[in-house]
Amino acid sequence: MPVTPDDARLMDVQQGGRCFFCDGPVGAKSTFDHLIPQAYGGIDDPANVVLAHRRCNQRKEDRLPTDEELDRFFALRRSSRLGVWPPLRVLRDEGEGADEEERWIAVAQAISQTIAQQIARQR
Template sequence: MITRDDAQLMDVLQGGCCFYCGEPAGAKATFDHVVPQAYGGVNEPGNVVLAHRRCNQLKGDRLPTPEEVERFLAQRRGSRLGVWPPVAALKGIGDEDEAWIAVARAIAGLPRG
């Protein structure tokens, strides 16, 4: 679950900007799941960024690009929001098929709660 405090910290970490386009996000920012929920992504701060509704829709159910993974990891370094392990598993993987396999393995390795 993402709290109001989590959203405020995301806003600060992202410099008040949409994660995808870099333009000011404003009060109407939406939550986007870095690893889409359709593929097992969780609704926790370590898997969520702030994005414009349009940017969120354009991303759809794709995994983040290698550049987006690096930016996400850099923004979250040392933050209490953390990084969900399957997102971290994407570091250094550029091939989309390999990325899905890495995410699936990381999700499978997580303890069941």
């Protein structure tokens, strides 16, 4: 589900009105950054999205979130209805020691599993 204006407001409150990446105030100029990039199958859903400056969003481009960013994201979402997209959990559990390629493979597998589960549930 795409991010609704309500979701965006809640995100803004939870992030204290600050950019997820640089911690500077974002104000009305915030953009949605997809933690798992859409180019690699990340969904356009609050469970995969944070608020960020346009420039920070652009600087991040199409990389995966770091362990530190994942930790902060999980802390923000601990008791939030915005939730956490399951492949992000897999990425965190894959965690330290995994090289970039292993992380991408883990994410790709988690995304296909998540989609398969959703399809199974709809039947």
